[in-house]
Amino acid sequence: MSVRRPSLLRSMPLRLAFGLVLVFAAVSLLSLGASYVFTQRSMEQAMRADLTQDLAGFRAAPSANALARLVQAEAAETDPERMILSYVSPTRRRFGNAAIKRDSEGYHVVSFDENSPQLHGQYLALTTRLYGGQLTVARSRSEITALRGVFFNILVLSLLPTILIALSGGYYLARRGARHVQQVGNTLDQLTSGNLAARVRPGEGWTDDLAEIGAKIDQMARAQESSVNSLRQVSSDIAHDLKTPIQRVAVHLDDLSRDPHLDGESRALVDAANEELERIVSIFHALLQIAQIESGSPKSQFSRLDMGALVETCVELYEPMVSDSGHKLTVECEPNVAPVLGERNLLLQLMANLIENAIRHTPAGSEISVRLRQEASEVVLDVADTGPGIPEAEAEKVVQRLYRLDRSRNTPGSGLGLSFVSVVAQLHEASMQLSDNAPGLCVSIRFPAQVAAES
Numbered sequence: 001m002s003v004r005r006p007s008l009l010r011s012m013p014l015r016l017a018f019g020l021v022l023v024f025a026a027v028s029l030l031s032l033g034a035s036y037v038f039t040q041r042s043m044e045q046a047m048r049a050d051l052t053q054d055l056a057g058f059r060a061a062p063s064a065n066a067l068a069r070l071v072q073a074e075a076a077e078t079d080p081e082r083m084i085l086s087y088v089s090p091t092r093r094r095f096g097n098a099a100i101k102r103d104s105e106g107y108h109v110v111s112f113d114e115n116s117p118q119l120h121g122q123y124l125a126l127t128t129r130l131y132g133g134q135l136t137v138a139r140s141r142s143e144i145t146a147l148r149g150v151f152f153n154i155l156v157l158s159l160l161p162t163i164l165i166a167l168s169g170g171y172y173l174a175r176r177g178a179r180h181v182q183q184v185g186n187t188l189d190q191l192t193s194g195n196l197a198a199r200v201r202p203g204e205g206w207t208d209d210l211a212e213i214g215a216k217i218d219q220m221a222r223a224q225e226s227s228v229n230s231l232r233q234v235s236s237d238i239a240h241d242l243k244t245p246i247q248r249v250a251v252h253l254d255d256l257s258r259d260p261h262l263d264g265e266s267r268a269l270v271d272a273a274n275e276e277l278e279r280i281v282s283i284f285h286a287l288l289q290i291a292q293i294e295s296g297s298p299k300s301q302f303s304r305l306d307m308g309a310l311v312e313t314c315v316e317l318y319e320p321m322v323s324d325s326g327h328k329l330t331v332e333c334e335p336n337v338a339p340v341l342g343e344r345n346l347l348l349q350l351m352a353n354l355i356e357n358a359i360r361h362t363p364a365g366s367e368i369s370v371r372l373r374q375e376a377s378e379v380v381l382d383v384a385d386t387g388p389g390i391p392e393a394e395a396e397k398v399v400q401r402l403y404r405l406d407r408s409r410n411t412p413g414s415g416l417g418l419s420f421v422s423v424v425a426q427l428h429e430a431s432m433q434l435s436d437n438a439p440g441l442c443v444s445i446r447f448p449a450q451v452a453a454e455s
Contacts (some may be wrong), residue, residue, distance in 0.1 A: 017170025021163050025179055036151045043144050044124065044363075051126040054137045064131035068095045071135070082140050084123060090132035100125065100136060155213055180210045187217060196225035197424070250277055298346060298427060304339045304450055305347065307379055311372050314351040322355070326364030331353075333372040338381050338449035342428045350424045356384035357418065362387025362440070379449045383441035390434060421445070 033081060060117040061067035075097035078085060086096040122145065125138035164185045192196035199221060200214035255269045256262070315331045322329040340347075351370070362385045371382040421443070425432040429449040 003285070007206055017166045017173075021166045024162055024166075025159055028155060032155050032158075034150055036147065039151075040144055040147060047124050047141075047144075048126070051124065051137050051139060055126055055128055055135065058137070059130065059134055061131075062091055064133055066091075067131055067133070067135070070093045081121070081142075084125070084138040086136040086138075087130075088134045095205065096136075106363070123171050126375050127218060147333060177207065177210065178204065180206055180214075182213055184210070184217065187214075187221075189394055190219055191217075191224070235331055242266065244426045246277065246281060249273075250281070253277060275414045295303060298343045301343050303344070303422045305344055306337075307340055307347075307372055307381065307447070308335075310344065310347055311351065311381070314348055314355070315370055317383050318352065318355050322368060325359050327359055327362065328365075328367045331371075332369070334374060337372055337374045337379055340428070340447040341450055342447070346424050346427070350421050350445070351381070351383070351417075353421050358383060358385040358387070358441075361385075366440070374449060375446075375451050381445045381447070384437045384440060386437065386440040389436060389439060389441045418443075 057066060058070060061070050068087055071085050072095045075085040075095070078097055079330050080098040084096070084098045086094065086099050088094055122141040122180055123138040124141055125136055127136045129135075129136060180202070187200045189196045199218045200213035201218065202211040206214065253270055257267065257274065262270065311331060311333055314331065319329055338415045355368060355370070358366075362368070367386045369382070371380075371384070373380050373382075412416070422432050427444050428447060430445050431447070434446045435442045435444065
């Protein structure tokens, strides 16, 4: 099961991981920044103390000449890149390993070494007047400057693994949570589409909150399934219980219609009663058939069927009826459509209901088209007409049992045609979709193709 990356980025575990990483990064920056400032100041103070001590040592020289010799001797053993010693005597003569000069651009350190006349870098210097001359001692700030890189490396080495671990953990939890959320969503989709047997069934590895939600959904689904099954059983029981009395009434009406003493008005009433009784019988027969289909018992008679042959058979049977009603029937079947798994008579009755529904609810002259095609792993049956269609607001209601549109109240029919089609489609694990044919209605049934089984 694939999980889309954008949804993972919006998931709560990954957001929490991002938040924790940001908090940790902020705390690390503050603590390391404070440590860097404190360490830098401590090193500068220690450097100033060393410079003060260096000056105190040079002050021990008894005279300017002695100081000059001492500075020259120390400078010969000292790298100017690390420490600068400079003494300008009262006679303006310079001693040491470098000199500090000032121009329009600021202070510069100039080495007495001809190979490297100018030194680069920052220095911390102390200067004092001694024996009529000027003594300067400076130490390189390279260690303090390098400290910045050291702290940056510490920051990177401490943050990078933490960020990777936190984001990896968040991504793992997000993927696991997304799979569980998707399982809950798939179950809700199945329940919404009418599969009341669908369950979430949370197991090991589920978080407590998602497991509780899944358990509540399963509890709701069991209650709904039990309620629907009870209603179906009641309707089936009622249909069975009324079947015999209705048949008796039909026999009595038939006997009454044979009475030669009936006048014209009485015979018309008997004929009308017979017509209404036939309508009641057809409704009860349809309800019983729907109940039988919903029980799943016809699945034992499933076989691999050629839908193209079934469509041709059904169209051939209904062409005379369509012609007599003033409609036009067209059929279009793609060649080499994959077979489907189903019950032949039920699928023929499904097509018949769709064609009869189109004839019944469209005016004469309307076109009824039957199309069979294959899309990837699905075999699609379309039955479309050019009639008034169904309002979008009532598209979901017309598959309910005995529901009829206001404009169809006076037309023949039981209001069970599309309900029967929907139940047969669900039995065959097919989806049913009502769409606008512009003008008219298009009913599309998508069956799972049996391509893999055939190969």
